[in-house]
Amino acid sequence: MDKTDKAILKNLQKNARMTISDLSAAISLSMPAASERLRKLETSGVIKQYTVILDPEKINKNLTALMFLRFESTCKGEDFAEYAKTEAEINECYYITGDFDYFIKIVTEDARTLKSLLSRIKNCAGLVKTSNLVVLSNIIDNVSILSD
Incomplete structure (x- = not known):
């Protein structure tokens, strides 16, 4: 390139x-x-797709939360990774190093819908620990990889 x-x-x-x-x-x-x-x-696949970037607040997605998850075994984590693909409110899911196995970004309506999703996630088999953070404000939201 x-x-x-x-x-x-x-x-x-x-x-x-x-x-x-x-x-x-x-x-x-x-x-x-x-x-x-x-x-x-x-x-060549350098451009994966063309898409639209939405303003979450204008479509009633007013709450963003971040969650770290640890599983008792690799196969339980892999099961979670497949499950995460079925939850529309999970916008990003990463397999990571460190004290946790996965990191997810959740964008949802409010505390009630977040609570409901967290309850479903915490019922996933083999989940041993989570850490949750609620985003108070977004400082940088850059979806671009290449910069000027």
């Missing part, structure tokens, strides 16, 4: 709906060349 590919990706991270015409102008490349570069980034 060269600097032109990175320029394409930086522009698309800011606006994935950018037209090929605008993209080619932004990176000083002809439209056919920009289109071909973009196609290669898509087919």
